[in-house]
Amino acid sequence: VLRFYGYFTEDVTERRDETQRVRRVNVYFYLEDDTIHVSEPAIPNSGMASGDLIRRHRIPRAGATNGQHIIMGDIAVGSTVQIYARPITIVGCDTFTRTFLENHDIQLESPLTPTPPPASPFGAPRAVSRPAHGRFGLKQFLEQDRHVLRFDAVWDDVSIPGRLTSHPLTVLYYLADDTLEILESTLTQGIHPAAGATSQTHASVFLNRGKVRKQPAVEFTYNPGELSQDDFITDRDLVPGGMINVYGRPVLITDADALTRQYYEDSYGVCMLDAILLDDYEAQHRVSSDRGAATAATTRGGMMTRDAPPPEGTQAIGVPLVHAQPTPDTDGITLRCTLVLADAAPVDRSRRFLLSFTPSDGGLAIFETRQRNTGHLGGKFLDKRVVPKP
Template identity: 30%
Template sequence: MSWNWNSHGLPFFPGYTFRDVTKSAFHRPQTLDYKNGYALPCRPTVGIGQEPLLSEQLIQQEINELTFEKPDMSYGSFNQSLQEEFIPAHVALDKKVLRFYAYFKESIVYSPDEEYRVRAVVIYYYLEDDSVCIIEPVVENSGIPQGKLIKRQHLLKNEYGDRYLWKDLNLGMELEVYGVKYRITQCDAFTKEFMESKGIVLNDPEPMPVDPYVTRRKSHQPSFTTRSELDQMHRFLTMDRKVLRFFALWDDSDSLCRETRPVTIQYFLVDDTVEIREVHQPNSGRDPFPVLVRRRKLPKKIKADSEVFPSCVLEVSKQEVDEYYSPKDFQVGETMKLLGRRFQLYDCDGFTKEYYQKNHPNLELKFIEVPKKVDKPRGKKKEVPPYNGFGSLEDSLQNCLHLLPEPPKKHVLKMLVNGNQVLRYSARLDSQNPDDEGRRFVLSYYLCDDMISIFEKPTRNSGIIAGKFLEKTRIPKPGSTVENAEFYSPADFAIGATVEVFSHRFVLTDADHFVLKYLESISSQIPHQTLDSLHQKLGVGKANNQPVDHNGDDVAERSS
């Protein structure tokens, strides 16, 4: 008799089970796979320990039977039961959430204004793992810490450890969680459709109760309307940063100097205060204290009983003043007296004109032309001393302008645009000394700061030490003065031209190709003679003349 170790159908009783001693694998097959970061379900093909599934055996058996079965009809429909696809619960019910609207009452013990408070919440039931989350929507300016009341978790229904399921939830019921009773009143459309599809009849929705404290606070409170001229808040919101500015002349003829000073009177509409500022001019000999009268309300009429009061010692209070200055008291073209000083208003700004045309159209503004003060000549003009030969012209000039010399200002934009651009020329020294006949130089013009440096190329057996002949500096043209200094520019460097550098004469013999390319880009600023000489020297069809390399050396000389 042969035993079938994997046989099915026997009762699971002692004596009816047989253990396969050859079996060594007992792990369960995987039903979930990840592809490109997404969880995908997969149907298991084998059972525990790589055993064939009973469903697979039945399907194979049905296929074998169908192969030997002859159809009764040649044509017609043939219904074949397809195998259902296995989908795990966490995939089928992913992102499917039931949403219920509820509230709970919070009792207020130590408050005379309210007995209890109604707080609305939203209950989320996740069908994927039967977890529940309760969130209270945030209400602006409520003064209560709101948000997530109960984080997502399984809620226990009783002391036996049973959990709340979606079958236990319905409208019009109370859900008790951690000692708080939540009354469910509403649900959304998806929740209603899901519950009805499962055969659960939902109760009628209930209205959300109203918080009595919120209702009492929204009720009409006794109020009164303050007139706009007395309402300081309304005046601040409408008149803040609105200032009337008048230009006036302070008649100070009673003083020892007996002069007239220009001042500016500013009237602040927000609180009817006045500020007077002096207009200081350079080299006037006065201390720079611009505020003549600080911002304050200026009294216009003082009570008769308070006129003998020593106001020079103590300030005048509101009880002693009958009237303060207002905008209608400031008329352009009139002379007014403020704090014992006479001011003649001769002009105002544009906002002040519009204000008077809109609010006081009856007041006539009479503008007065004030003659401008002409400065008297202060003797002879300063003469710049002659150049002493030390340093550049700009550096020497700073010693005459400042006690502590400052470096000359540089053209920053020009330095950024032409930072690494250099024009290089080959030159020879024009001298009567026969020893200077074979000396060759490279003249570099820096476009960033218009400076020139000269480098002497080594000559074999000349007896002259080659190297740097001139540091970077600006070279003035012959005959230029300190007042009208003229410096060499690329427009002056034509092939064959003579450049005089501090009593040394250099004749330009060649140039780099970059020189021609740059001068053609600014051809409108360069003379035609300079461009023609470069075209002749660096033209396409030249035979004997070689271009200048990066260091200014001729190719023919470098090869020799």
């Protein structure tokens, strides 16, 4: 088998930084049956496919009318061989091929001087570029691995007006990589065949483990080098009685375990405050919420009637009074009525809604009745809330 080295160029139209690309190939000529095999050597990280370009067979000569194929005399160093409309320039051969041709008195060099293949920056191995990430503290990992600070916390959900829901949380701070994880304790009730009704507390993930920014911002991408450690919540921000902002949710730290208190005393020389009792905190927060709800109702009444706000204990005309606690007269009472859209388009005239109003807290909710072949899914149309007059 004779092996020749060559190259060919191909046009590149899908890139702006190059117009032509040089492809190096090896041409193998088999003396036993005049077959030719063309392959491309692999170049690591060049972005181009390599391997067999033309499988072994007899290649017809370009322009031949009698079916003549390429023979050994058509291939010479410095010449150009036309293989299926692709001109391949032969620039050299291996030692065995040179010795074989010289022993058989076959012309090796072409009258033309062989030209080396042009240099192509895209035909050489390219350097692998990787994004620069922040350096991970190996010393911190080796010293603080499996050291976790544990805090008790609470988050008050006030998204629904007139309703306060407290979520007991467990904040875990991993000293190995300064990440934060928050678990929520929920109480589930079930029926045991032997014990009867039972309740069990289990923890669900409130926030996955990761770094939490002190001031969250909506960003699609950011360079990790632009943010420093001071931009994230650290162990210095977690103390009983302190408040942290977890993506817009104010979380109050209420207590810490004994190991966490010992860590702060050994590392910072700080003796933590006593734990905050949730019963006292909820009672105080409930009083402030009741005052805020009453003030909001009074303000709405004054704005809607365009008069002075009504005295305490009275109700403005047409304005529901928001009660912090259900009264005996309205407790458990729900008013319902059916609605349709006013001045609706023809496609919306068949839609039906159910309005649910609870006088105890002034909450109003709207549901859409599901109907077949209307194009509307139905279901919840408006969450329960206190709706001011337009």
